[in-house]
Amino acid sequence: MNDPLAAHRALVAKVDAFEGAVRARRDASMACRAGCSACCHAELSVCDVEAALVREGLAVLDDAARAHIAERVDVHDGRCVMLDHEGRCAIYDARPLVCRTQGLPLRYPDGVIPEAAIMARGKGANGGALTWCPLNFQGDDHAPRAEDVLDAERVDAMLALSNREHGGDPSRRTSLRALAREITAELNEGNALC
Incomplete structure (x- = not known):
């Protein structure tokens, strides 16, 4: 069976492996933990291939989690x-x-x-601007090292390629809120059938 999201899953696995390697080396310098949502104060949108993966994730949630997301759809x-x-x-x-x-x-x-969007910054050893969560890598002795830096431009290019392979429209973005609204519609449909 051919997985239409295979290229994207491979990219996700590479990014997760990179993050895991950084965490293994630098865990004491990273404040990111379960429940830390400092970077989650945003209205995000995703390309088609990521929307497909989010839909998969929403589909496997239990009823309570789906209901909670549906309750938050109109909370701004x-x-x-x-x-x-x-x-x-x-x-x-x-x-x-x-x-x-x-x-x-x-x-x-x-x-x-x-400039206004960068909370913690530096200059890359290979050029470019570095940015990271200001809760992580605090102090000169904990500053990011070259092997800790992810090339975001390359990840973005790989994402564009996996989106194209998936057949995604490169100009279309879907907000996470719109994807959550799909849950609300499904829950309302289910309630109407009862």
Whole structure:
């Protein structure tokens, strides 16, 4: 059986392996833990291939988790619609790449990230601008090292390729809130049948 998300799953596995290696080396320098949702105060949108993975993640949630997300669809409190009461991601295993890379030191080409958007920053050894969660890598003795830095431009390019392979429209973005609304519609349909 051919998995239409195979290329994207491979990319996710590579990013997760990189994050795991950084955590293994630098865990004491990283504050990111379950329940830390400092980077989850955003309204995110995803490309088609990531939307497909999020839909898969939503489909396997239990009824209580799905109902909680449905309750949050119209709550605009600055927190991601996918967060549960404890600040944990309800779709953690299916979360988008931008969520998987948060906290890591990310290298972007100079001038790509607006100055106001960068909370912790540095200059990459190989050029480019570095950004990372200000809760991580605090102090000179904990600053990110070259082997800790993920090339965000390369990840973005690989994501675009997996989206194209999936048949995604490169100009279409779907908000996580819109994906959560799909749950609300499904729950309402289910209630109407009862």
